[in-house]
Amino acid sequence: MSVVExxxxxxxxxxxxxxxxxxxxxxxxxxxxxxxxxPRVVRMALPGAxxxxxxxxxxxxxxxxxxxxxxxxxRVWPCGRVQVVVEFHSPQGVSVVQFERQALxxxxxxxxxxxxxxxxx
Numbered sequence: 001m002s003v004v005e006x007x008x009x010x011x012x013x014x015x016x017x018x019x020x021x022x023x024x025x026x027x028x029x030x031x032x033x034x035x036x037x038x039p040r041v042v043r044m045a046l047p048g049a050x051x052x053x054x055x056x057x058x059x060x061x062x063x064x065x066x067x068x069x070x071x072x073x074x075r076v077w078p079c080g081r082v083q084v085v086v087e088f089h090s091p092q093g094v095s096v097v098q099f100e101r102q103a104l105x106x107x108x109x110x111x112x113x114x115x116x117x118x119x120x121x
Contacts, residue, residue, distance in 0.1 A: 008103035033111040
C-alpha cells in the first residue's frame, strides 16, 4: 500500500505564547496517511511546529466534515458550507486550523483508495 501525502492551504490561529505562523496568511499544512504504519489514523503537521505531527483517527476527520466530532486533544467541525475547522489542544495552548472542505475530502478519498490497493509481492 502506498503512503498518501498532501499539502492543504489553511489558516492557523493559536493562543500559544509564540505564534506558529502569521495568522493572516494561508499556510501549507501537511496531511499524511500511511496504511502500512496504521490504517486507522491520519497525521497533520503544522508549519513551525518543530516536526510535531498530530495523529488522530481518520474516522474523526470524516465525521467532522459533517458534524462536530471529537473530544480531548483533537476536535473537528464544519464551518459553513465550504470550511472545516480542526482544533488541536496541547499543554502549549490551542491551535485552530481552518481548511477548505474540498481539500480534506480529496485527502480522505485518496486515503481510501490507498487502503484499497492490492498488496503485491
